[in-house]
Amino acid sequence: MQAPTPAVPRLFHFAAGDHGQWRIEKILPVIGETLALAPKLAISSGDFSAAADKSTWVLHGKTSNDRYVERAEKTQLQNRQEGLGRAHATCAALIPIRKNAAWWALTQDERRAIFEEKSHHTEIGLKYLPEIARKLHHCRDLDADQPFDFLTWFEYAPEHTAAFEDLLVALRETLEWKYVDWEVDVRLIRAS
Amino acid sequence: MQAPTPAVPRLFHFAAGDHGQWRIEKILPVIGETLALAPKLAISSGDFSAAADKSTWVLHGKTSNDRYVERAEKTQLQNRQEGLGRAHATCAALIPIRKNAAWWALTQDERRAIFEEKSHHTEIGLKYLPEIARKLHHCRDLDADQPFDFLTWFEYAPEHTAAFEDLLVALRETLEWKYVDWEVDVRLIRAS
Numbered sequence: 001m002q003a004p005t006p007a008v009p010r011l012f013h014f015a016a017g018d019h020g021q022w023r024i025e026k027i028l029p030v031i032g033e034t035l036a037l038a039p040k041l042a043i044s045s046g047d048f049s050a051a052a053d054k055s056t057w058v059l060h061g062k063t064s065n066d067r068y069v070e071r072a073e074k075t076q077l078q079n080r081q082e083g084l085g086r087a088h089a090t091c092a093a094l095i096p097i098r099k100n101a102a103w104w105a106l107t108q109d110e111r112r113a114i115f116e117e118k119s120h121h122t123e124i125g126l127k128y129l130p131e132i133a134r135k136l137h138h139c140r141d142l143d144a145d146q147p148f149d150f151l152t153w154f155e156y157a158p159e160h161t162a163a164f165e166d167l168l169v170a171l172r173e174t175l176e177w178k179y180v181d182w183e184v185d186v187r188l189i190r191a192s
Numbered sequence: 193m194q195a196p197t198p199a200v201p202r203l204f205h206f207a208a209g210d211h212g213q214w215r216i217e218k219i220l221p222v223i224g225e226t227l228a229l230a231p232k233l234a235i236s237s238g239d240f241s242a243a244a245d246k247s248t249w250v251l252h253g254k255t256s257n258d259r260y261v262e263r264a265e266k267t268q269l270q271n272r273q274e275g276l277g278r279a280h281a282t283c284a285a286l287i288p289i290r291k292n293a294a295w296w297a298l299t300q301d302e303r304r305a306i307f308e309e310k311s312h313h314t315e316i317g318l319k320y321l322p323e324i325a326r327k328l329h330h331c332r333d334l335d336a337d338q339p340f341d342f343l344t345w346f347e348y349a350p351e352h353t354a355a356f357e358d359l360l361v362a363l364r365e366t367l368e369w370k371y372v373d374w375e376v377d378v379r380l381i382r383a384s
Binding site: 062 | 252256258261265299334335
């Protein structure tokens with residue numbers, strides 16, 4: 001009764017500490033408390049041994065199926081987005097957020113209405129494609145309860161930093177963001 | 193950076209073996225291979241030590257937010273449903289299912305249309321309330337990849353066994369069920 005070995009890993013670990021592929025430039029608390037600063041961030045997938053870990057902090061998240069995006073939106077996203085790991089995209093951001101209990105008590109139609117019809121989440125993101133690449137990780141349904149609900153990882157070239165700031169400002173002004181009760185903004189530079 | 197201790201446990205373990213609160217009456221493969229028979233099923237929540245476990249099989253699932261139900265449907269469900277653990281509900285079923293890759297590649301609007309507008313999943317379930325109590329556990333976003341995507345636990349009184357069979361027949365005839373590629377039906381009687 002083994003689960004089939006997945007072709008693509010879905011569980012990712014973001015460990016802040018003394019080593020990693022990314023240098024942490026700064027950590028800004030946006031809503032609520034901050035995360036401790038460390039020199040580097042190591043991203044890994046698959047098994048993670050908490051016992052052997054000496055990180056300052058570790059966040060875990062899993063990629064999953066889309067929760068809100070509809071077909072027409074997905075087609076637009078797929079036509080315009082580019083993947084992670086582009087050589088010129090040497091800037092990154094890890095933005096962990098938590099949404100409050102009121103959000104999670106909403107039904108699917110209510111959450112969708114806030115997410116897109118009122119907050120235009122996907123539409124805002126589309127404006128910044130393909131410059132800003134993005135990958136969403138879900139934390140809420142992992143085995144252990146996690147401090148955050150979502151970890152979003154963004155990659156972009158240094159010349160698109162201002163565009164990335166605009167994207168964040170636009171999202172943070174939405175009705176959806178009134179349900180965010182913890183948000184931290186971790187900025188990184190690819191370690192050379 | 194501890195996650196707050198949850199008031200209500202969300203992670204559950206269904207372990208078939210020599211002990212447990214439920215006696216396994218029979219195990220029927222519905223689609224695909226079966227699960228091995230064992231005398232009892234033990235249900236627990238919170239931490240689970242796989243190393244110390246001598247179960248025949250163990251399935252893990254986590255309760256989560258609703259994925260498809262809309263407000264009007266939820267209100268109807270809440271007005272009519274009763275909880276688990278009713279003294280007269282001495283019969284139970286554990287029905288693990290897996291949905292295929294085609295299902296998971298659908299967008300939210302496509303899955304919702306199949307789930308409710310075409311398959312009337314919630315509407316079918318409503319007909320059997322409050323007799324059949326139900327609790328859904330999600331497996332897909334747990335840390336490790338799991339054999340099944342969902343574990344649904346049902347409880348009902350012996351005199352509602354025929355109604356429960358009707359419910360299953362109705363669900364298995366839906367368009368939604370064409371995306372189910374593994375389903376096992378475990379029937380249980382509360383151990384006295």
